[in-house]
Amino acid sequence: MDIRAGLLKGDKRAAARLITLAENGDEDAVKIISEYYHLTGKARIIGITGPPGAGKSTVTDKLAKLLRQQNKTVGIIAVDPTSPFTGGAILGDRVRMNDLSTDQGVFIRSMATRGALGGLSKAVHDTVRIMDIYGMDYIFIETVGVGQSEVDIVKLADTVVMVMVPGLGDDIQAIKAGIMEIGDIFAVNKSDREGAERTATEIEVMLDFNRTTDFRPKVINIIARDNDRVDKLLEAIEGHWNYLCKDSNYQTRKKNNIKTEIIGLINQYVVKSIQNDNQSNLIQNMVEKVYDKQIDPYSAAIDILEKVSLGKQQS
Amino acid sequence: MDIRAGLLKGDKRAAARLITLAENGDEDAVKIISEYYHLTGKARIIGITGPPGAGKSTVTDKLAKLLRQQNKTVGIIAVDPTSPFTGGAILGDRVRMNDLSTDQGVFIRSMATRGALGGLSKAVHDTVRIMDIYGMDYIFIETVGVGQSEVDIVKLADTVVMVMVPGLGDDIQAIKAGIMEIGDIFAVNKSDREGAERTATEIEVMLDFNRTTDFRPKVINIIARDNDRVDKLLEAIEGHWNYLCKDSNYQTRKKNNIKTEIIGLINQYVVKSIQNDNQSNLIQNMVEKVYDKQIDPYSAAIDILEKVSLGKQQS
Numbered sequence: 001m002d003i004r005a006g007l008l009k010g011d012k013r014a015a016a017r018l019i020t021l022a023e024n025g026d027e028d029a030v031k032i033i034s035e036y037y038h039l040t041g042k043a044r045i046i047g048i049t050g051p052p053g054a055g056k057s058t059v060t061d062k063l064a065k066l067l068r069q070q071n072k073t074v075g076i077i078a079v080d081p082t083s084p085f086t087g088g089a090i091l092g093d094r095v096r097m098n099d100l101s102t103d104q105g106v107f108i109r110s111m112a113t114r115g116a117l118g119g120l121s122k123a124v125h126d127t128v129r130i131m132d133i134y135g136m137d138y139i140f141i142e143t144v145g146v147g148q149s150e151v152d153i154v155k156l157a158d159t160v161v162m163v164m165v166p167g168l169g170d171d172i173q174a175i176k177a178g179i180m181e182i183g184d185i186f187a188v189n190k191s192d193r194e195g196a197e198r199t200a201t202e203i204e205v206m207l208d209f210n211r212t213t214d215f216r217p218k219v220i221n222i223i224a225r226d227n228d229r230v231d232k233l234l235e236a237i238e239g240h241w242n243y244l245c246k247d248s249n250y251q252t253r254k255k256n257n258i259k260t261e262i263i264g265l266i267n268q269y270v271v272k273s274i275q276n277d278n279q280s281n282l283i284q285n286m287v288e289k290v291y292d293k294q295i296d297p298y299s300a301a302i303d304i305l306e307k308v309s310l311g312k313q314q315s
Numbered sequence: 316m317d318i319r320a321g322l323l324k325g326d327k328r329a330a331a332r333l334i335t336l337a338e339n340g341d342e343d344a345v346k347i348i349s350e351y352y353h354l355t356g357k358a359r360i361i362g363i364t365g366p367p368g369a370g371k372s373t374v375t376d377k378l379a380k381l382l383r384q385q386n387k388t389v390g391i392i393a394v395d396p397t398s399p400f401t402g403g404a405i406l407g408d409r410v411r412m413n414d415l416s417t418d419q420g421v422f423i424r425s426m427a428t429r430g431a432l433g434g435l436s437k438a439v440h441d442t443v444r445i446m447d448i449y450g451m452d453y454i455f456i457e458t459v460g461v462g463q464s465e466v467d468i469v470k471l472a473d474t475v476v477m478v479m480v481p482g483l484g485d486d487i488q489a490i491k492a493g494i495m496e497i498g499d500i501f502a503v504n505k506s507d508r509e510g511a512e513r514t515a516t517e518i519e520v521m522l523d524f525n526r527t528t529d530f531r532p533k534v535i536n537i538i539a540r541d542n543d544r545v546d547k548l549l550e551a552i553e554g555h556w557n558y559l560c561k562d563s564n565y566q567t568r569k570k571n572n573i574k575t576e577i578i579g580l581i582n583q584y585v586v587k588s589i590q591n592d593n594q595s596n597l598i599q600n601m602v603e604k605v606y607d608k609q610i611d612p613y614s615a616a617i618d619i620l621e622k623v624s625l626g627k628q629q630s
Contacts, residue, residue, distance in 0.1 A: 034613050037608060051367075258605045259598065267582045274578070283574065287573045297352075
């Protein structure tokens, strides 16, 4: 199969194969994405995040269906906080999207937080780009909103929807707090449950007290399962897009994301450099020295950096 | 205040001050830790992790009290998944440890997952080391066990205790799965709740099917709040230590951790290098080019790596 030709012709298998290559850290994948980089930037990227149990999959599912009714094509990248230890958890979640997965205008991809060689963040970036080149109008990145790396991933979206849920208790409040600042829209899902109004009010209060930018996120009570007020959520997403299109908002956000990505890539290349065949002895020797307390880890790191030839290794 | 003298004399304020410096990425902190690096390695490092609401603080609290009864000194590093957006969440949790915090043999430090300049992982590593030099016999690292970075942090411990809780529902199962492989001991807390035995059995089954190393983790039902069977948990921690002391188990684990730390430090130094005054234009120009689609981010990263002088910047 010629991936290049397939990708441009809209062959889903070609796109899927390229994503797998990218996930495995294959150099060819990077080459192909680089070649077609000028074709990216057309897709709208929506991050869907929130605490476990908030119903993120269902929200994504319903939003995707609404967009399909408007004849928009939709990519979905589901980042699951699971591991090679039990791969099963991914499947259960994705089964709910079954009716979407037979739709040719929908492209679903699950991604584990481990296992992606060369970093999850890069794998998600690459997948977004491939789906963009492939021609998806909207790309959803769905990830559980706890943990620094997961938060970093969702930040690459144009619009971040925080999915909340009533009555998660005090302990979840701390997590909610940690991810609050990255939300552009807050959806209180399962709003038929007790305390939905209170949760919405709490969020509103936090937003009033803490917001630093001129954009004021909307808080919307929804019941995704029943498709209740999901259209209002989509309207809010469009509203945020309109905000981005004003002045230099979009540019600023995009450039910040590009900077973060480049720094991430540099880090990856550095790690690759110091772990490659010629230089792996260097780090192993240093580990022995640190273990024997002949040198401290800080000095060891600097020492390796001075000895390693980073630039050349890449060319 | 002379931090060096204070630290060796056992002045808690000196140690606390040094931790703050380290958190702020201060170069002097690195210097002092490097100087005293040969004094590290005496403390036993215990990671306490698990899903939100499992009662990790209470478990740490009770273990610390047991150790204090044995005249051991205890350091506690509580990593909170909170943010500058709401600093309050940390406090609420820590209040429970109030009776411990007045004990001179206990050193408690809270750390937010954001805000630590130069990376949370480095800040935790540094704090462990400072508490070790300061003379703590046991050092607990307490962190919510969801999210890649948080899992990475707890891995630096000699022994990782996974705190579970009955009846968290299906959604939490996925998270449990993600952190399962790093647990050396499993404590099912709140075991007076319905389903405690079933949760323990489920964990046992998963361990039977998936364990790859020769060490079989113990699963222990506890009620930390009532101090019920916390002594059994401490026994299990000692049991894991005995395993580590056999053959080269400890060495292997420690060397892996050292390698991870060195790579992390190298990454930090690289980021610092490319963001410093002389070179910040380099990355900013590249961001503009990527934004304008004149170059793709992968090529941009390699280009910067080739132009930047990493080694020299550090010396």
